[in-house]
Amino acid sequence: MRDLIVLGGSSHPALTKMICKNLTIEQGQVLSKKFSNGETSIEVKGSVREKDVFIIQSGCGNVNDNFIELLIMIAACKTASARRVTAVLPLFPYSRQPDIPHMASVTGAPSISTKKDQYTYESRPGTPKPLSSFNGPRDPSLTRPDSSGLITPLLRGRDLKDPFREITPRDSLVPVGTPVDARGKTESGYKQWIAQNGTLIANLLTTAGADRMITMDLHDPQFQGFFNIPVDNLYLKPLLKHYLIDYVPNYQECVIVSPDSGGAKRATSLADALGCSFALIHKERRIKTTEGVKAIGPLGVTSGLSAVNHHPSPGTHTTVSMLVGDVKDRTCVLIDDLVDTSYTITRAAKLLKDQGAKYVYALVTHGVFSGDAINRVSKSAIDKVITTNSVPQNDNLAGLGDKLEVLDVSRVFAESIRRIHNGESVSMLFDHGW
Structure with a gap:
C-alpha cells in the first residue's frame, strides 16, 4: 500500500512481522539500542516524510522501558515530518490503575511471588494485618480524643505538645481508628492519595506526537475518555464467539461465567450473542468479624445462589465468593480481559468445580501470566486456557503445553490498520472480527 509504513518496537517483534505479512508490506527498519546507563x-x-506511520508496541515485558521506547519512536517520526503517527498497543499499559490502584501491602497481592508445590485457591492469599493500624501516628502522645470520643491527630504539620516534632502527611489523611477497606477507602468514601496514571499516560502519548491510537479490550472502556485523539478499542468477542462455536461441543448448553462483577458486561454480551446462559461470581471483600461472633457460616445452595465461605479468627478480615447461577454438570466458560497473577480465574475455577461444573474453559484476551501464574494455572481446576498473541506466548506455551491455546489477532490489527489508512470504517471489526 502506498505511503504506509509499519514500525515495530522491541516488546513483540513476532506480532509486528505477522501484521506486515497480512498487509503484504515490508516492515520499516528501526535501530533501537541502549546506552550503558540504560x-x-x-x-x-x-524516510517517513508525509507517510502514514503505525508503530506497534505492546505493554508487556519491561513495561516502562517499552513505553519510553514507544514515546521516542513517535517523537522521532513526528520530527521526521511524518504525516500521521498511530500508536498500536495491543495490550495498553497502566490501564488497570484507575480501577484498583496496586497497593501490595494492603490488598494482599504479592509484589514478587514464588513458585510453590501446592495452592489453596482460596479467595485471598495471606490476609495482612488489620488495616486500622496503619492510618495514624504510632505514638499515642501524638493524638487526643475529640468531642465525639474519636482519636484524631492533634495538628496537621506540628504537634501542640512538641512543636519541633512533625506529623507526617500520611498521619493527617484520616482519623486514627477509622476503618479502611482493601482499596484504601473509608466508610464515607474518602480515598487515600494514590497516583492515578490514566491522564498522565494519555498526555505522554499525545505530547510525544501520537495522532491516533489502536488497542484491544481495554480493562475499562472509559479509559478512552483520557484522550483527546481518536481511540479505536477493538473487541475480541467475535473471535471468541467463533472459537466457542467451532471447538466447544454443544456450546449452546455451556454457561458463560464472569469471574468478578467488573467483567459482567463483557460476559453477558458474549452470552447473548451465543444464546447461552450466564453466571456471575461475586466477591465481598474484607468483611469484618467482631469479638464474640462466629465467622460467617455456610450459606448453602438455594435458587442458584451458592457461596464459598472462609472462617477467619475474630477481629480479622475475610472474603466471601458467591456464585449466582446454576453450573452443575455444565461446561463453564470463564471470560476475562486479562490474566496477570491468575488469582481471580484460578479461584473462580475452584468455586465452579466445587459447585459441580463438568469442564472449565478460561477465555482471556491478554495472557500476561506474571510471577508464578503459569504454575498456579497448571495446578488449578482450569481444564483449558484460551488467550491471544497480543503479548508473547512462547514461554507460556512451553510451561502449560496443551492446556494453553493461542488465538492469532494479527489479522484483526492488520485489517484495522488497512481500513484506517484507506479512510474506511472500522466498526465492522467490532461485530464480525476478521
Whole structure:
C-alpha cells in the first residue's frame, strides 16, 4: 500500500512481522539500542516524510522501558515530518490503575511471588494485618480524643505538645481508628492519595506526537475518555464467539461465567450473542468479624445462589465468593480481559468445580501470566486456557503445553490498520472480527 509504513518496537517483534505479512508490506527498519546507563536510543531507517506511520508496541515485558521506547519512536517520526503517527498497543499499559490502584501491602497481592508445590485457591492469599493500624501516628502522645470520643491527630504539620516534632502527611489523611477497606477507602468514601496514571499516560502519548491510537479490550472502556485523539478499542468477542462455536461441543448448553462483577458486561454480551446462559461470581471483600461472633457460616445452595465461605479468627478480615447461577454438570466458560497473577480465574475455577461444573474453559484476551501464574494455572481446576498473541506466548506455551491455546489477532490489527489508512470504517471489526 502506498505511503504506509509499519514500525515495530522491541516488546513483540513476532506480532509486528505477522501484521506486515497480512498487509503484504515490508516492515520499516528501526535501530533501537541502549546506552550503558540504560537510556534508549532510536534511529528510524528510511524516510517517513508525509507517510502514514503505525508503530506497534505492546505493554508487556519491561513495561516502562517499552513505553519510553514507544514515546521516542513517535517523537522521532513526528520530527521526521511524518504525516500521521498511530500508536498500536495491543495490550495498553497502566490501564488497570484507575480501577484498583496496586497497593501490595494492603490488598494482599504479592509484589514478587514464588513458585510453590501446592495452592489453596482460596479467595485471598495471606490476609495482612488489620488495616486500622496503619492510618495514624504510632505514638499515642501524638493524638487526643475529640468531642465525639474519636482519636484524631492533634495538628496537621506540628504537634501542640512538641512543636519541633512533625506529623507526617500520611498521619493527617484520616482519623486514627477509622476503618479502611482493601482499596484504601473509608466508610464515607474518602480515598487515600494514590497516583492515578490514566491522564498522565494519555498526555505522554499525545505530547510525544501520537495522532491516533489502536488497542484491544481495554480493562475499562472509559479509559478512552483520557484522550483527546481518536481511540479505536477493538473487541475480541467475535473471535471468541467463533472459537466457542467451532471447538466447544454443544456450546449452546455451556454457561458463560464472569469471574468478578467488573467483567459482567463483557460476559453477558458474549452470552447473548451465543444464546447461552450466564453466571456471575461475586466477591465481598474484607468483611469484618467482631469479638464474640462466629465467622460467617455456610450459606448453602438455594435458587442458584451458592457461596464459598472462609472462617477467619475474630477481629480479622475475610472474603466471601458467591456464585449466582446454576453450573452443575455444565461446561463453564470463564471470560476475562486479562490474566496477570491468575488469582481471580484460578479461584473462580475452584468455586465452579466445587459447585459441580463438568469442564472449565478460561477465555482471556491478554495472557500476561506474571510471577508464578503459569504454575498456579497448571495446578488449578482450569481444564483449558484460551488467550491471544497480543503479548508473547512462547514461554507460556512451553510451561502449560496443551492446556494453553493461542488465538492469532494479527489479522484483526492488520485489517484495522488497512481500513484506517484507506479512510474506511472500522466498526465492522467490532461485530464480525476478521
